[in-house]
Amino acid sequence: MLRVAIVGCGKIADLHAEQIQYIPGCQIVGVCDREELMAQQLAERLNVPAHFTEVQDLLDHAKPDVVHITTPPQTHHSIGKSCLEAGRHVYIEKPFTIDLEEAQELISMAEHKNLKLTVGHHYQFSHAARRMRELVVEGYLGGSPVHMDSYYGYDLGGGDYARALLGDRHHWVRMLPGGLLQNNISHGISKVAEFLKGDVPQVIAYGFTSPFLRNLGETEIIDELRVIMHDGTATAYFTFSSQMRPCLHQLRMYGPRNGLIVDERQQTVIKVKGAPYQSYLQQFVPPWVYAKQYIGNSLGNMRKFLKADFQADYGMKVLIQTFYRAITDGGSLPIPYEEILRTSRIMEEIFSQLRSSRPPPKSVLPPET
Amino acid sequence: MHENHRIIGPDDRILITGSNGFIGSRVVDTLLRSGFSNLRCFVRPSSNLTALQAVLAAAPGARVEVMPGNLLSREDCAKAAKDVAAIFHLAAGTTKNFAGSFLNCVVTTRNLMEAAAKFGCLQRFVHVSSFAVYSNWNIRRGGLLDETCELESRPVERAEAYAFAKLKQERLVVEYAEKHGIPYVILRPGAVYGPGVRDLTKRVGIDTFGVFFHLGGSNQIPLSYVDNCAEAIVLAGLKPEIDGEVFNIVDDDLPSSRKFLRKYKRHTKGFKSIYIPYWLFYGLCWLWEKYSKWSEGQFPPVFNRRRCAALWKGNRYSNQKLKDRVGWKPKFPFSEASRRYFEYLERTI
Numbered sequence: 046m047l048r049v050a051i052v053g054c055g056k057i058a059d060l061h062a063e064q065i066q067y068i069p070g071c072q073i074v075g076v077c078d079r080e081e082l083m084a085q086q087l088a089e090r091l092n093v094p095a096h097f098t099e100v101q102d103l104l105d106h107a108k109p110d111v112v113h114i115t116t117p118p119q120t121h122h123s124i125g126k127s128c129l130e131a132g133r134h135v136y137i138e139k140p141f142t143i144d145l146e147e148a149q150e151l152i153s154m155a156e157h158k159n160l161k162l163t164v165g166h167h168y169q170f171s172h173a174a175r176r177m178r179e180l181v182v183e184g185y186l187g188g189s190p191v192h193m194d195s196y197y198g199y200d201l202g203g204g205d206y207a208r209a210l211l212g213d214r215h216h217w218v219r220m221l222p223g224g225l226l227q228n229n230i231s232h233g234i235s236k237v238a239e240f241l242k243g244d245v246p247q248v249i250a251y252g253f254t255s256p257f258l259r260n261l262g263e264t265e266i267i268d269e270l271r272v273i274m275h276d277g278t279a280t281a282y283f284t285f286s287s288q289m290r291p292c293l294h295q296l297r298m299y300g301p302r303n304g305l306i307v308d309e310r311q312q313t314v315i316k317v318k319g320a321p322y323q324s325y326l327q328q329f330v331p332p333w334v335y336a337k338q339y340i341g342n343s344l345g346n347m348r349k350f351l352k353a354d355f356q357a358d359y360g361m362k363v364l365i366q367t368f369y370r371a372i373t374d375g376g377s378l379p380i381p382y383e384e385i386l387r388t389s390r391i392m393e394e395i396f397s398q399l400r401s402s403r404p405p406p407k408s409v410l411p412p413e414t
Numbered sequence: 415m416h417e418n419h420r421i422i423g424p425d426d427r428i429l430i431t432g433s434n435g436f437i438g439s440r441v442v443d444t445l446l447r448s449g450f451s452n453l454r455c456f457v458r459p460s461s462n463l464t465a466l467q468a469v470l471a472a473a474p475g476a477r478v479e480v481m482p483g484n485l486l487s488r489e490d491c492a493k494a495a496k497d498v499a500a501i502f503h504l505a506a507g508t509t510k511n512f513a514g515s516f517l518n519c520v521v522t523t524r525n526l527m528e529a530a531a532k533f534g535c536l537q538r539f540v541h542v543s544s545f546a547v548y549s550n551w552n553i554r555r556g557g558l559l560d561e562t563c564e565l566e567s568r569p570v571e572r573a574e575a576y577a578f579a580k581l582k583q584e585r586l587v588v589e590y591a592e593k594h595g596i597p598y599v600i601l602r603p604g605a606v607y608g609p610g611v612r613d614l615t616k617r618v619g620i621d622t623f624g625v626f627f628h629l630g631g632s633n634q635i636p637l638s639y640v641d642n643c644a645e646a647i648v649l650a651g652l653k654p655e656i657d658g659e660v661f662n663i664v665d666d667d668l669p670s671s672r673k674f675l676r677k678y679k680r681h682t683k684g685f686k687s688i689y690i691p692y693w694l695f696y697g698l699c700w701l702w703e704k705y706s707k708w709s710e711g712q713f714p715p716v717f718n719r720r721r722c723a724a725l726w727k728g729n730r731y732s733n734q735k736l737k738d739r740v741g742w743k744p745k746f747p748f749s750e751a752s753r754r755y756f757e758y759l760e761r762t763i
Contacts (some may be wrong), residue, residue, distance in 0.1 A: 083516070
């Protein structure tokens with residue numbers, strides 16, 4: 046029986062706990078939060094035998110094998126380090142750490158101590174993402190990706206999180222070096238980081254505060270970001286937008302022969318054939334081919350739903366399961382360390398450029414609405 | 415209320431949390447109209463203060479301090495609770511997740527009560543709770559639900575974050591009040607309605623996938639018109655010799671769900687509704703519960719038998735205790751209250 050503990054008892058901890066409960070062969074043995082009431086309520090709701098306010102007490106008394114860290118990102122490094130020092134495997138919610146140095150230190154420590162470490166990029170394990178990976182491995186693209194385009198939309202207009210963030214000048218998200226972006230873009234960046242090669246891709250970033258936020262008097266939060274990346278062979282664009290509709294969570298990837306469009310929200314994978322059709326067939330045939338694929342995706346999703354295999358947080362369950370298997374059976378890690386580091390490196394470069402860039406001249410700012 | 419029948423004087427400072435909310439702004443209005451002019455209105459920094467500003471504009475001579483802050487900050491709580499004689503605590507978290515709701519109901523209340531205890535001058539902590547804390551699981555259909563009834567013992571099964579948080583919040587109020595010797599009163603309003611709120615209470619039915627399912631049928635709806643509710647809160651909050659008591663707030667002449675829905679439709683754009691009898695919806699909730707468990711949460715258990723009973727089983731409600739002990743009676747009878755409400759709906763929808 047794998048003994049699991051959760052540090053940080055907020056909303057995200059609930060998602061982790063729900064998934065862990067459905068995984069056979071493991072048990073949540075303790076939860077921890079600096080706010081005792083929060084730890085207490087989670088323990089009570091999930092029938093967890095013990096709750097703590099200090100990580101060290103959790104490690105000493107609950108003796109978990111693996112610790113899930115679901116605290117604000119500023120604390121990921123120190124808590125992760127304590128857990129690794131105590132010989133525990135660690136699952137850290139995204140974003141992995143505040144900066145690359147912290148990420149490197151944690152990974153070195155895990156390797157040195159022969160412990161497992163992962164990050165909560167669970168969209169990498171959705172049905173659509175796994176299907177996409179299968180197609181890439183089968184060679185559908187015709188080689189390595191030539192170009193990728195990752196979209197990550199975020200609806201700032203409503204929701205408790207957005208209200209809390211806008212209303213609180215001292216909100217922990219504002220205190221992150223990369224602000225709102227740091228808490229949100231890692232899902233979208235990791236999608237392309239998986240396929241970029243080398244440690245140091247070239248990055249060009251441009252970010253600004255949307256007219257929507259500026260009209261609310263907000264000037265500090267950057268909620269629109271455009272990034273170009275190049276690893277010497279492949280290129281990638283990344284778009285983070287709070288204003289663009291639809292609110293896309295999408296990856297488009299193009300190889301030397303074919304392309305793929307993966308939509309996380311719709312859970313669809315569409316094959317885009319590279320070879321053109323003859324003459325007017327180019328205008329007549331592809332819409333039918335796409336229609337057939339969309340119908341196939343829809344039927345496939347329904348089949349999974351009927352088999353009760355289509356939960357909203359399915360990707361998280363698969364990620365946790367795969368991570369636990371790596372711990373218990375010595376299987377490979379769900380997310381390679383080089384991918385975690387590449388994601389951290391790209392994010393650090395983006396934030397560095399945004400910090401150092403001067404505000405663009407007014408003429409290039411989008412007009413106030 | 416005669417001055418001798420109040421626990422504090424008109425110049426004593428009163429803190430109102432959630433003062434910009436639907437009920438909170440009316441509580442501020444009622445306090446001002448009752449002659450209390452030294453108010454501290456605690457608001458979230460991000461709040462749109464329209465409702466509160468409209469109330470304050472009508473009382474230009476009052477010493478009202480609008481204090482933006484966050485009850486999760488102990489520092490803000492200390493500033494808010496400093497030198498106050500009474501606290502009307504209406505702020506609550508309404509997020510749909512358990513952790514968020516708990517944080518914004520329970521942790522905030524703990525911070526506020528600890529801050530108040532330090533100053534030692536608080537004469538009454540008026541806690542505004544909710545009907546959501548009750549369980550009618552063991553009460554037959556049509557049975558009386560009053561202050562003596564049991565509270566929900568299995569809130570997690572009910573899968574209602576708000577009910578869970580309000581229950582824990584109430585328990586914390588009692589615990590901290592006893593620990594720190596803070597006099598308190600708990601008010602549990604029913605379904606509060608009035609100008610400012612457009613949506614029908616869930617006790618009438620639910621709007622889902624563009625269809626309105628009428629689930630209340632002939633049930634009595636525990637309505638409380640917002641001005642009646644605010645007056646009950648203020649009276650009970652300042653009445654002597656009722657420390658530690660709990661009061662339900664519902665109006666007289668409570669309409670049936672069917673009657674209220676009919677009127678609502680007539681005064682809005684109108685919409686189609688489908689009536690589902692209680693026994694049938696209870697059965698569907700049972701199936702939903704089973705499916706949720708079997709499918710490992712593919713549909714979360716938001717429809718379940720305990721929640722179905724709490725909202726749609728149908729009970730009778732009483733405001734007798736409030737009338738007897740506090741001397742409250744609803745200023746606006748249902749005919750007048752509903753006229754004002756539906757006029758508001760006609761204006762705004």
